[in-house]
Amino acid sequence: MKCQIIQIGNSQGIRIPKMLLEETGITGEVDLELHPDGILIRNTQQPRAGWDEAFKRMAENDDDEMFDGSTKTSFEKKEWQW
Numbered sequence: 001m002k003c004q005i006i007q008i009g010n011s012q013g014i015r016i017p018k019m020l021l022e023e024t025g026i027t028g029e030v031d032l033e034l035h036p037d038g039i040l041i042r043n044t045q046q047p048r049a050g051w052d053e054a055f056k057r058m059a060e061n062d063d064d065e066m067f068d069g070s071t072k073t074s075f076e077k078k079e080w081q082w
Contacts, residue, residue: 016041 003014021027026043033040 001017001020003017005012005014016026024043025047026041027045029044031042031044033042
């Protein structure tokens with residue numbers, strides 16, 4: 001995909017198409033890294049950021065049971081036949 005470098009105040013930049021941002025999940029602050037072929041734009045937020053804190057809160061509330069899909073609903077217990 002091609003795009004133009006544009007003037008943004010005293011700097012220059014590019015407009016990143018919405019489709020690319022949605023597919024990559026990049027939002028907010030980004031890291032820029034210089035590579036031999038160009039510039040790499042990377043999301044600073046890690047995909048699983050905050051999971052440790054969420055797991056700790058779940059454990060404090062006794063809500064940290066493993067969900068493996070074996071929990072049966074009342075329909076499965078009474079009505080379903082294999």
